[in-house]
Amino acid sequence: DQQVKQNSPSLSVQEGRISILNCDYTNSMFDYFLWYKKYPAEGPTFLISISSIKDKNEDGRFTVFLNKSAKHLSLHIVPSQPGDSAVYFCAASAKRQGAQKLVFGQGTRLTINP
Amino acid sequence: NAGVTQTPKFQVLKTGQSMTLQCAQDMNHEYMSWYRQDPGMGLRLIHYSVGAGITDQGEVPNGYNVSRSTTEDFPLRLLSAAPSQTSVYFCASSYFGLAGTGDPTGELFFGEGSRLTVL
Numbered sequence: 001d002q003q004v005k006q007n008s009p010s011l012s013v014q015e016g017r018i019s020i021l022n023c024d025y026t027n028s029m030f031d032y033f034l035w036y037k038k039y040p041a042e043g044p045t046f047l048i049s050i051s052s053i054k055d056k057n058e059d060g061r062f063t064v065f066l067n068k069s070a071k072h073l074s075l076h077i078v079p080s081q082p083g084d085s086a087v088y089f090c091a092a093s094a095k096r097q098g099a100q101k102l103v104f105g106q107g108t109r110l111t112i113n114p
Numbered sequence: 115n116a117g118v119t120q121t122p123k124f125q126v127l128k129t130g131q132s133m134t135l136q137c138a139q140d141m142n143h144e145y146m147s148w149y150r151q152d153p154g155m156g157l158r159l160i161h162y163s164v165g166a167g168i169t170d171q172g173e174v175p176n177g178y179n180v181s182r183s184t185t186e187d188f189p190l191r192l193l194s195a196a197p198s199q200t201s202v203y204f205c206a207s208s209y210f211g212l213a214g215t216g217d218p219t220g221e222l223f224f225g226e227g228s229r230l231t232v233l
Contacts, residue, residue, distance in 0.1 A: 004156075006156075009154070034221060041226070041227070042226055042227070043118070043204055043206075043224030043225050043226050043227055044157070044204070044222075044224045045224070046221050046222070046223075049221065089156060089157060091157075101147075101159065101162065101172075102159075102222055103159075104149075104156040104157040104158070105156050106154055106155060106156040107156050
């Protein structure tokens with residue numbers, strides 16, 4: 001039972017254009033949603049998060065949008081740069097047995113073309 | 115500041131062998147966890163701990179054991195390795211623990227990963 005889904009395994013975008021990565025979830029009890037970025041042979045690193053009571057959070061070139069009625073969130077990267085080429089994981093967190101646990105999506109490989 | 119350190123980075127095992135993946139963090143995080151990454155499956159939680167002496171199972175715990183004797187260390191043990199355990203393993207830690215203090219988002223800090231191949 002995949003609670004967090006990223007239906008696009010890969011995405012290719014031209015440098016300077018907007019990259020939009022999508023994520024769907026099934027559990028209404030998630031408190032926060034996070035995006036992680038992963039380069040080859042490295043661990044995932046935190047990118048941006050959003051509370052379930054918000055609908056938008058912005059940090060520089062990165063904006064996350066949350067649509068609670070559709071159980072959908074998206075990450076916008078504007079403008080896209082070659083260094084943004086990586087695998088992006090969507091994650092959702094909920095408090096279980098005293099701990100805030102993260103559930104991850106399958107990941108989307110983003111390639112930025114010069 | 116080392117953050118989360120995992121060893122070894124690479125390991126090849128034969129079916130039935132045992133081994134321990136080591137994880138240490140120097141951020142005084144109460145919460146520690148182990149994930150495995152497989153193609154098309156994302157990151158799946160194996161085991162986690164909310165403090166020394168306390169561990170619990172995640173989504174895919176079978177075939178793995180953990181213990182948490184100190185705040186800093188959270189080793190993952192494979193008692194009898196199987197080819198299905200071929201994967202990349204990540205240890206991660208977080209500020210949020212039993213006390214309920216720290217970052218409420220659940221943001222995790224990851225190690226660099228350990229690639230395990232079971233033949």
